[in-house]
Amino acid sequence: MKMYACGEWLEGSRQMEVVNPFTGEAFDTVPMATAEDIDLAVRSAERGAKAMRGLTSYERYELLMRVAEIIRERKEDFGRTITREEGKIIGEGLMEADRAIQTITWSAEEAKRLYGEVIPLDAAPGNAMKFGFTVRCPVGVVAAIAPFNFPLNLVAHKVGPAIAGGNAVIIKPASDTPLSSLKLTEAFLEAGLPPEAIQCVTGSGGAIGDALVSHPGVRKVSFTGSQEVGEHITHTAGLKKVTMELGSNSPLIVLPDADMEKVTDATVQSGYSNAGQVCISTQRVIVDRSVYGDYLDALTPKVEALSVGDPENSAIKVGPMVRQNDAERVESWIGEAVGSGARLVTGGGRDHAMVMPAVLADVTPDMRFSRDELFGPAVGVTPVSDIDEAIEYANDTRFGLSAAIFTENIDSALKFALEVDSGNLNINGGTQFRADLMPYGGLKDSGMGKEGPPYAIDEMTEVKMVVVHRS
Helix, strand or coil: CCCCEEEECCCCCCEEEEECCCCCCEEEEEECHHHHHHHHHHHHHHHHHHHCCCCCCCHHHHHHHHHHHHHHHHHHHHHHHHHHEEEEEEHHHHHHHHHHHHHHHHHHHHHHCCCCCCEEHHHCCCCEEEEEEEEECCEEEEEEEECCCCCHHHHHHHHHHHHHCCCEEEEEEECCHHHHHHHHHHHHCCCCCCCCHHHHHHCHHHHHHHHHCCCCCEEEEECCCCCCHHHHHHHHHCCEEEEEEECCEEEEECCCCCCHHHHHHHHHHHHHHHHHHHCCCCCCEEEEHHHHHHHHHHHHHHHHCEEECCCCCCCCECCCCCHHHHHHHHHHHHHHHHHHCCEECCCCEECEECCCCEEEEECCCCCHHCHHHCCCEEEEEEEEEHHHHHHHHCCCCCCCCCEEEEEHHHHHHHHHHHHCCCHHHHCCCCCCCCCCCCCCCCCCCHHEEEEEEHHHHCEEEEEEEEEEECC
């Protein structure tokens, strides 16, 4: 496919391949943008931002609703595109397309809710003849930098609110998964978005990322990806608004009164979907010693039942990782943990980009498996003596994006909610839960700011204060 910039579909001077993670074969190409391309795209987006200011809130609502309908009409194509370029199973690809429809629809609704407020200036002495109110205005140009693991819905989470708020947007999709973003761009243009209000530039983040985030024409950066890259962006961006959705190594606590059937089902869903390549994937399972063996006995056969293979086969439950070198890294981390005393209960083998879903027992807090973000289809299980030790271990990380607990005790549940340092807290549900309208974001090194259309639109608009001096 071509990239879209300056109101045109462009070939670019150089091309990069889009590879199917399961077959290892290229099935499309996209241009490799340059820093010069970025400058032209930002200048075009600035003109697009002026055009967006001419649209009413209702017109933005109507436009976004048309985009949602186009995605619905092409759901099968979007779902298969996601599967082919990212590797997630087809059921998950189609589910992502459904979620993108909802994300764009919620964004459309929020376009009609850009409220201001009346400020009681006469509450300050000497202001009896002054009247004040606030209005929300677009920031201008939003840079939307997306990850590979949800190449449609996480783009929708950035583009939808940006357009709802009256901005222009520049999409920089992940190098591995550019096609979903390009097809979403097509949908926005077909829906009637001003031609320069959207740009979709493809290529290596290492080559064009700094040029994009540091450009003075960009007034807001929304990034989803690794903590290391996010920290670099915050240093590079300069004085502009940023939202960072970064990494995690999400803990799931299992107390003695947990429903073992529910918690093991939640572990499987939260630990292995999309081959574990989810920033809120369950990675650390912290289990009370009194039920430690019972938990492992109940979990193991469910993990072993997960079929691994061609993600376009609807019977398959786990597909490949996005790159073979990522699969090699996960295999290495598992081996390192076992070498340090962990016990491999099941899985862990590798076939090219596919890693067999793994369960590791007796994982300790000092292992890399516990300290960093695995981003692969494996969970590490650790025994603890009580809820206090479980919470201490859950918090023993630089991350804080999502956490979960299974218990029937309301006191334990509330203690967890109040004491665990995480942006998303799940009681009797897995760490991977996300409704696309909720405030979503992390603490500590997991980022700053919130996504979800009602919250993202606040991040993509600014407040102006208006004072009327009456005589």
